[in-house]
Each structure stands twice: as C-alpha cells, then as structure tokens.
Amino acid sequence: MKRLDTGSAEFEAEFSSLLNTRETESARVDAPVSAILAAVREKGDEAVCDYTARFDRLELTPGHMRITGEEITAAVAKVPAEQLEALNFAASRIERFHRAQLPQDMSFTDEDGLTLGQRWTALDAVGLYVPGGKAAYPSSVLMNALPARVAGVPRLAMCVPTPGGVLSPLVLAAAERAGVDEIYRIGGAQAVGALAFGTKTIAPVDRIVGPGNAYVAEAKRQVFGHVGIDSIAGPSEVVVVADAKNDPRLVALDLLAQAEHDELAQSILITNDTGFADRVAAAVEHELKTLSRAAIASASWRDFGAVIVVAGWSEAASLINRIAPEHLEIMLDDPAALFAQVRHAGAAFLGRFCPEAVGDYVGGPNHVLPTSRTARFASGLSVYDFLKRTTFIEGDRKALQRVGPAGVVLAKAEGLEAHALSISARLETGHDTE
Amino acid sequence: MKRLDTGSAEFEAEFSSLLNTRETESARVDAPVSAILAAVREKGDEAVCDYTARFDRLELTPGHMRITGEEITAAVAKVPAEQLEALNFAASRIERFHRAQLPQDMSFTDEDGLTLGQRWTALDAVGLYVPGGKAAYPSSVLMNALPARVAGVPRLAMCVPTPGGVLSPLVLAAAERAGVDEIYRIGGAQAVGALAFGTKTIAPVDRIVGPGNAYVAEAKRQVFGHVGIDSIAGPSEVVVVADAKNDPRLVALDLLAQAEHDELAQSILITNDTGFADRVAAAVEHELKTLSRAAIASASWRDFGAVIVVAGWSEAASLINRIAPEHLEIMLDDPAALFAQVRHAGAAFLGRFCPEAVGDYVGGPNHVLPTSRTARFASGLSVYDFLKRTTFIEGDRKALQRVGPAGVVLAKAEGLEAHALSISARLETGHDTE
Incomplete structure (x- = not known):
C-alpha cells in the first residue's frame, strides 16, 4: 500500500x-484464437465438440450441447431456499432499475416542414458468456441477462463451460430467473465462435456480452464487427x-x-x-x-x-x-x-x-462497469446495450424545397453529383405524386 | 446488378x-501500425513529424503541427459565400436534432428506501480524425464534431493530413463552424497515436471518432481500451x-x-x-x-x-x-x-x-451510420457517443436493513467474504453516525 x-x-x-x-500487456493469444474461430466457422458443431473435449475434458455430441430443462430443474432444486429468495429479490430490483432506464422514442416537425426522429428497437438475439468454475458468478448472470430481457430482446442464448461436466446450480437458477432461453455447456473461444457465426445446433446472435478469460476476450475482439460485443473488462x-x-x-x-x-x-x-x-x-x-x-x-x-x-x-x-x-x-x-x-x-x-x-x-443498477480508468469515456452495462436507434426523416415537396438547395450546394462541393441530382431532379420534376 | x-x-x-x-478481408497492417504507435508513444512529436515527412511529403516541426487561426481565416475567406451559407444552414439543423437527442438524468426512491439513479456527463476531450485529400468531406466534419459539442465536450481536437501541405478550405470552414478547438495537419496511424497517448504538443483525448483508411482503422482498433473509438465503418x-x-x-x-x-x-x-x-x-x-x-x-x-x-x-x-x-x-x-x-x-x-x-x-440526424448489416446491433453516431452515465445508489441504515441481507446471502454463495462483511458489519454496528 x-x-x-x-x-x-x-x-x-x-x-x-x-x-x-x-x-x-494482455497475453498474446491472437493466433490460437484465430485458428479456433476459423475451425468453428468451417466445421460448426464438430469443431465445438472437439475443442470442448480437449479444453474442458468433456466428450460432447451436438445433441448433448444444450443443457436440458430437466437438468436445469434438477440443479435448481439443489439450491437452498434462502439463496433462491435472495436471487429473486436481487432480480426484481435489477429489473425495476433497468425498466426505469428504458429510453423513449422521439420525433418532432420543424419549421421547414421536415419530421425528424429516432426510434429504439431491441436486438433480435443476444449471446451471454458465463465463465466456468469459480469465476461463474450468478449475480453476473442476472446483471448481463436482465437488461437484455428488459430491453425486449426475444432470444437470449447462454454459454457456460462445465469442465468435467460439473454444472453450477446457482448459475443455472440465475439463468432461469433471468429468462435465458437456451443454455449450452460450452466455453472458450469456440463458444464465442458458435454464438457469432452460428452452427447447426446454435443459431447466431447479434451481440455477445459477459466476462471471460484471455481466450474469450480475444475471441470477442476478433468477432467484433460481425457481431457487437461489450467492452473488454480490465x-x-x-x-x-x-x-x-x-x-x-x-x-x-x-x-x-x-x-x-x-x-x-x-x-x-x-x-x-x-x-x-x-x-x-x-x-x-x-x-x-x-x-x-x-x-x-x-x-x-x-x-x-x-x-x-x-x-x-x-x-x-x-x-x-x-x-x-x-x-x-x-x-x-x-x-x-x-x-x-x-x-x-x-x-x-x-x-x-x-x-x-x-x-x-x-x-x-448494473454491476458491469467501466474498469481501469475507462469511465472517462465508457458507461456501465444497461438496456442501451441491447437496443439500437433508427433515425428517420419524413418530408414532402415543400419541405424539400426549403432544405434541398443547401444539400445540392454541399453535394456539388464534395463532388458527389448523383447526390446533388437526387435532390435537384425532385425539385424540378412536374411529376408530383404527393 | x-x-x-x-x-x-x-x-x-x-x-x-x-x-x-x-x-x-481487411488489409493486414497490424505490424506497421503497431510500430508507428509504439514510436509515437515513446518519442512523441518527433515521431509524428518523422512519419508526416515520410507519408505526407510534408516537413514539419512540432511548433508548426497546429494549423493557426490566421491560416484558418485565410482558408475560410476562399470559400464561396453560397457554400458557407449552406454549411451554416446544415450545421444549425444538425445541432437542433442532436439537442433534441440529449438524454435526461433520472432518479427515484423505491419502497425499500434506496435512491437510485443515473447521471449523464460529457467526455473531457474528443479527437476527430478527418481523412486528407478527396475523402475530406466537410459534411463529415459537421456530423462528427457537432454531436460532441452539443453533448458538452469542452475540448475538440482534430487531425487532418495535408499531403504536400495543401489545406481544404471547406473542411476548415466546417471545423470552424462546428467549434473545433485545435486542428493539427497530421494524419494516419501517427495522428491516432498522438491523440490517444498525447505528445508534448497535443494533449491526449478520451475518444477518437471519424473515418480513415486501413492504417487509421487499425490504429483505432489498437488504441481502443486506452481511449474510446467509434465503430469501424465498412x-x-x-x-x-x-x-x-x-x-x-x-x-x-x-x-x-x-x-x-x-x-x-x-x-x-x-x-x-x-x-x-x-x-x-x-x-x-x-x-x-x-x-x-x-x-x-x-x-x-x-x-x-x-x-x-x-x-x-x-x-x-x-x-x-x-x-x-x-x-x-x-x-x-x-x-x-x-x-x-x-x-x-x-x-x-x-x-x-x-x-x-x-x-x-x-x-x-447523423449521417455516420452502422454499415454492412451492423444495424442489427449498432446505431448511428449521436450525442450518446460523447456522454457517459454514472449510476448511483444512496441509502441510510434503514434501507440497508431491507436490502442488505439478500446481498449477504449472495456474497457468501459466491465466496466473497469481505463483500458480505461490508454489509453485515454495518447492520451490526452500534456506531450509527447517520
């Protein structure tokens, strides 16, 4: 100190x-991760099962990748009532805060006659990575999954490695409480690849969130762009x-x-x-x-x-x-x-x-927060991470007459002739179908 | 077709x-970019000037990196009045939409007696990258800089390469209209490095936005985490x-x-x-x-x-x-x-x-938008990119008595004893200073 x-x-x-x-310096695992992702993209389930056997000492077939409803029920039955109650209490409070966080759509018509606005929509599918073993925190399952649910994401798929086949009852209980739709007993870069690219068994998602080791972090970095990711926690x-x-x-x-x-x-x-x-x-x-x-x-x-x-x-x-x-x-x-x-x-x-x-x-409020001085520019996990905005503009001929000419001037100044024409031809045409 | x-x-x-x-497949420029960033981090201005001489055919001294107010005034004087008017018209409309986009702070006290909320604050400093030559679009300067200004960012630093020393009058006019505070005639990975790590002449920023070539995109990827970046446009x-x-x-x-x-x-x-x-x-x-x-x-x-x-x-x-x-x-x-x-x-x-x-x-609305199918999970540039949220919780002993016990149960279940003690010791202590 x-x-x-x-x-x-x-x-x-x-x-x-x-x-x-x-x-x-984070460990350099670019090359092995890139090989794993390429294999998963090419061979799908087969590659995922191969890596799971190798890294998690668990022989899997594609049909056995998903944790069944019966397994979840059996695991949850082992959780002490006190812990289940605490989990439910926490989940309800987390849900309420994140509901209060939901943004409103916005639109207005300005004096030039254009209607402008933005509309929020949820992602179609989110992948949640949960580390295996001791790092599997049920509270993190709630904190990652519930904001997605509150945002309105219809499909939540979770991957959690189960080295040697051991399930964590409280993690499964948290996943069930949070409304996770699918849980797969896979982990590492191969799980990130399966979520990002999809396999025969696992449909691809649009964003992957949740903490992981150096391999998982590097895999998220590499699939970024193909899917969204959360920030890499330090x-x-x-x-x-x-x-x-x-x-x-x-x-x-x-x-x-x-x-x-x-x-x-x-x-x-x-x-x-x-x-x-x-x-x-x-x-x-x-x-x-x-x-x-x-x-x-x-x-x-x-x-x-x-x-x-x-x-x-x-x-x-x-x-x-x-x-x-x-x-x-x-x-x-x-x-x-x-x-x-x-x-x-x-x-x-x-x-x-x-x-x-x-x-x-x-x-x-969420406990997934910007670490290592990144709060200078970043925020904690929230419903915003599972929503995106579509802006929109609506206008008639009159509105275009008011705002269009300046657009034509700028398009020409930038040398983009078709841009300019797409406005000026509308202003000139007698063909008014409005 | x-x-x-x-x-x-x-x-x-x-x-x-x-x-x-x-x-x-994006071009593999990891290695050269990583070398450039390391040199800028180590040697600062000297490295920036070296690379500028090599890549932009422009001999620079640190004292000459910043474009002066006189240069900007002289350049803007060359812009036709019609273009300046169009630029101002566009800027005012962009400002208004982004002002309408500004989010509100939020807080509420729940029935357990905890006050919860979130507060939005602006970033301290933003770096704006503007490509040189033909790709230098004045409209992009407005679209990247104005949301930062509207968000309340107090310092906006811009880098624009000027190959052979040639300035773009309309780009400088856009920067002036948008209220950019500092403009440097540098580009490429070296400019991204200077903005991210800072040099004697250029103070570091917290987030870097704006489009660029493969070197700029890779440099942004590599400095991500140290600073924030916008998404890499496809x-x-x-x-x-x-x-x-x-x-x-x-x-x-x-x-x-x-x-x-x-x-x-x-x-x-x-x-x-x-x-x-x-x-x-x-x-x-x-x-x-x-x-x-x-x-x-x-x-x-x-x-x-x-x-x-x-x-x-x-x-x-x-x-x-x-x-x-x-x-x-x-x-x-x-x-x-x-x-x-x-x-x-x-x-x-x-x-x-x-x-x-x-x-x-x-x-x-902003014209910097999610490309190549990333609208599945991403949104256009906005005031949100220049703000971040701090969530907060405030409570007294009574509130802790209501929510604390469930926290103790979960902390113990996760094996985090000091977490549990930090709550339970407060509930037990007779030392109430409230």
Whole structure:
C-alpha cells in the first residue's frame, strides 16, 4: 500500500505512477484464437465438440450441447431456499432499475416542414458468456441477462463451460430467473465462435456480452464487427472517500471487498485526516488476518492499494476525476455535494450505509462497469446495450424545397453529383405524386 | 446488378449470397501500425513529424503541427459565400436534432428506501480524425464534431493530413463552424497515436471518432481500451423500396447516389412491380452515361447492385430486417405502415420527396451510420457517443436493513467474504453516525 499526501512535493509523480501501475500487456493469444474461430466457422458443431473435449475434458455430441430443462430443474432444486429468495429479490430490483432506464422514442416537425426522429428497437438475439468454475458468478448472470430481457430482446442464448461436466446450480437458477432461453455447456473461444457465426445446433446472435478469460476476450475482439460485443473488462477498482467520523473497520472492509476480487484490483482511500488514514490501514491489516481470500486481497492491497490524504473535498473531486474509478464510495455527511463535482465514475455509492457490495448484488443498477480508468469515456452495462436507434426523416415537396438547395450546394462541393441530382431532379420534376 | 424474385425457387440462395458478397478481408497492417504507435508513444512529436515527412511529403516541426487561426481565416475567406451559407444552414439543423437527442438524468426512491439513479456527463476531450485529400468531406466534419459539442465536450481536437501541405478550405470552414478547438495537419496511424497517448504538443483525448483508411482503422482498433473509438465503418448501402407510382429516374438517382461513394457500396431496389424494376434498371444505365463518378458507380452497381421483386410490402419488411441496411428509403403512399415493421436500419427516409442525400447534408440526424448489416446491433453516431452515465445508489441504515441481507446471502454463495462483511458489519454496528 502506498501513502500519498497532496501536500507533498512528490505527490504529482506518485499519483501519476498510481494511475499507470496496472497497465498490463494482455497475453498474446491472437493466433490460437484465430485458428479456433476459423475451425468453428468451417466445421460448426464438430469443431465445438472437439475443442470442448480437449479444453474442458468433456466428450460432447451436438445433441448433448444444450443443457436440458430437466437438468436445469434438477440443479435448481439443489439450491437452498434462502439463496433462491435472495436471487429473486436481487432480480426484481435489477429489473425495476433497468425498466426505469428504458429510453423513449422521439420525433418532432420543424419549421421547414421536415419530421425528424429516432426510434429504439431491441436486438433480435443476444449471446451471454458465463465463465466456468469459480469465476461463474450468478449475480453476473442476472446483471448481463436482465437488461437484455428488459430491453425486449426475444432470444437470449447462454454459454457456460462445465469442465468435467460439473454444472453450477446457482448459475443455472440465475439463468432461469433471468429468462435465458437456451443454455449450452460450452466455453472458450469456440463458444464465442458458435454464438457469432452460428452452427447447426446454435443459431447466431447479434451481440455477445459477459466476462471471460484471455481466450474469450480475444475471441470477442476478433468477432467484433460481425457481431457487437461489450467492452473488454480490465482489472477493477474502488475509491472510498471517508472522513474521520466513519468506523475505520467499515472503510477497511469496503477496500478489502474490492481487493478480494483479484490480485490486480485496486483500492484507494481518500481522506482528509492523517490519523484516520492510519486507523483504516491498521484495520485492513487486522481484517486480512481472518479473511478467507486473504492471499488475493493482501497481494492487491500491497501492490496497488493506496491511501491519499487531501486538504479538502474539492481536491478529492479533482483526484477522482483523474482516476475515473469504476466504483466510488462517498462516506461523508453530505455526499451529494462532492458527488456533484464528480465527472468520471462508473457507479457511485453515497452515504455511510451504502457499501459497494450493495451495488454488486441488490441495489438495482448494473454491476458491469467501466474498469481501469475507462469511465472517462465508457458507461456501465444497461438496456442501451441491447437496443439500437433508427433515425428517420419524413418530408414532402415543400419541405424539400426549403432544405434541398443547401444539400445540392454541399453535394456539388464534395463532388458527389448523383447526390446533388437526387435532390435537384425532385425539385424540378412536374411529376408530383404527393 | 442481380435480379431476384421472391417467387423464384432460387430466391433464398441468391438472397443469402447477396447478404454476404461484400464480406472482405481487411488489409493486414497490424505490424506497421503497431510500430508507428509504439514510436509515437515513446518519442512523441518527433515521431509524428518523422512519419508526416515520410507519408505526407510534408516537413514539419512540432511548433508548426497546429494549423493557426490566421491560416484558418485565410482558408475560410476562399470559400464561396453560397457554400458557407449552406454549411451554416446544415450545421444549425444538425445541432437542433442532436439537442433534441440529449438524454435526461433520472432518479427515484423505491419502497425499500434506496435512491437510485443515473447521471449523464460529457467526455473531457474528443479527437476527430478527418481523412486528407478527396475523402475530406466537410459534411463529415459537421456530423462528427457537432454531436460532441452539443453533448458538452469542452475540448475538440482534430487531425487532418495535408499531403504536400495543401489545406481544404471547406473542411476548415466546417471545423470552424462546428467549434473545433485545435486542428493539427497530421494524419494516419501517427495522428491516432498522438491523440490517444498525447505528445508534448497535443494533449491526449478520451475518444477518437471519424473515418480513415486501413492504417487509421487499425490504429483505432489498437488504441481502443486506452481511449474510446467509434465503430469501424465498412462499405455502405441503401435499400430503396418503391412502387410503380414513382418516377424511375428519381429511384435510379437514389441508387446511384449510394453507388458513387465507393466500388464496394451496395444499392438495392425492392419493388412489387416487374415492369417498374425494368424501367429503374434502364434509368440507371441511362444516368450512368453522364455521371461524373460513373466508373465507381457502375462498378458498384455491377458487382453489388440488386433489384428484388416482392409479392407484397410485408415480404419487403422481412427482407429489410435481414439486410439491416445503413440507409432505407420508403417511397410509398404510406411509408409509415412499412416503417412500423422495420426493426433493423440505420436511418430511414420516408416519402417520395426525401432522398437519402437530404440526410447526408441537411436533414439533421447523423449521417455516420452502422454499415454492412451492423444495424442489427449498432446505431448511428449521436450525442450518446460523447456522454457517459454514472449510476448511483444512496441509502441510510434503514434501507440497508431491507436490502442488505439478500446481498449477504449472495456474497457468501459466491465466496466473497469481505463483500458480505461490508454489509453485515454495518447492520451490526452500534456506531450509527447517520
């Protein structure tokens, strides 16, 4: 963990280095991924089954790729009632927030007589990638699938690798609750290829979302353009802004909740009180002694953790905007005052009783958020990811008479004669069928 | 040009081949682009000037990279008044449509006592790439820069290569009208690198938009993640739906307006009348005799043009949705009836007096649109490309008491102990500072 003080002469250099420490070279898997995608595109199901046998130690036939309704029912029956209830509670809250997010169509007629507007429509089919094994988070299934459902996507196909054939009951329960239509027990670049290009068994989708390992990320990169993808997530981070009125242990737990995700995660405390900074740092060390994921959390805290002491909250705002954190907690008496100065953050958690973990599970807004400073230009997953806009223009001869001539001038200036003619010939023609 | 009839036995095969003919392998320029980006990142201005001398035959010093206010004023003075007026007219209409597109912030408090919402903020800085020479379209400068301005982006930096030092007066006039803050006479992958990583002379931006050649497209691909990019445009297309009441020449001109862009452009007529189809095909041949860009337009029409005869308009709707065209014209008595059935299209032009060229210049909606069937999942450029959302959650102890327990259950189920503790410790603590 690094201690920084905005009053120090070295602050600027230290802060810059803090912003850049986690820039990592992703593994170069272009060539193997490109071979897998080409094989899936050419041989379809056969290639998918071959790779699944090789990578997931699972012998599959095309007819057995899809997880059946009976398997899902049997798996869901194993989930403790308490967990199913929590899942349903979370799902309902996530649905409601995303329904509130749905945009409205828009149109207006202007004084030149043209009617202009835009109309939102859902994608036809979305593919949801869910990692296998320990990285299979049921909460992520809800967060990826429900916005697509709320947006009105009629077909949701999910791929989840089941190494050795083992299914995750809670993941299947989440998929069922979220209304996923098809679930396939395949993973890796071969699953991304199957979703993008389609096989005899799996119809192609229009967009693929969901996290995955380096192979999955590279496969998404390579199929992008053929289908849409979500952004490729990097290591994630939290900034906690807290004054000395807070319980240091609660702040420490919030920092560790981020750190326990991943050795590359970054947790940063910004405070105005040096003594409080010390108490939080001590509390982190104390909690680490008993935490089940202490190995991961302490590596993250050691390598990327930071405590920054500022002279005041507007200084904090300017640091937050430079960090553009994925998660921002503001544990102050008046969190709104500081939040009003924040321009770049994926999601904000305001007040002393709103830890980031609330947003991970039950808050309602999406937990798939822009990581690694990309909140400067990107947003969290939302219904917008599963909708697209068609703009439209409607006009009669009179409207064309008003706006057309300027179009002719510009088309000619750009050397596009047919463009100019398509307007001017309409203005000249006596053949008015309107 | 291909003739297809939905009544023919070969229709399905022919239509599928029509959808896929333009899938092209993009040139492999990964390696040279990666070298250029690395050099710019390491050596900054020096590398940018070196590449500019090599690729644009232009000797530059860092101090001379930026086009000065005097140069812009001198260039704009050369633009004919008629063109300046047309540019201003177009700009005002584009601004108004994009202002109407601005989204509203949203928040609500639910019955559990949590306040949830999302807030839109503009990017800090946007880079606009404008191709040099003949591909430098002033209308594209307006369409890329104005939505950023309307969104509230405070800094807009533009790069335009000036091979041999030649400036395009109308492009500079468009940049001035659109409120571009800085213009640099550089291009290619080196310009993309300078915008993404920054140099001593050019501060880095957060997102890069605008069309470019294969090097520019690959450079954008490689800097993606470090900054945002717009989608990489492929060859573009139009579908014109027209009945026999239309003047065949007008329909032919609309098809050719698309075809004159590029040999890879695709123009498709859908009609319910075989005789009308013949008359349009004849009119295309006739217009091609005098068109200034006949070489390009006839190659496009020959290789990718198509005329499809359908039995009725709902059949047309289903073909349109499979094509997902960038541009769609509906030249029917009741265009709205067919448009209501269209789920996938970048932009629609409704009625007999609304050629697509209106949308290219003066309509108002953006002319940067999803090409090559990507309207299945993508939308045109908009104010949304220059805004991002921060979601937020605010709650007190009481709200946490209601939503927290389900979060604890899910965090434990996912094995994330610090997540669970960050909620449960708050519920247990007697230390209530609220």
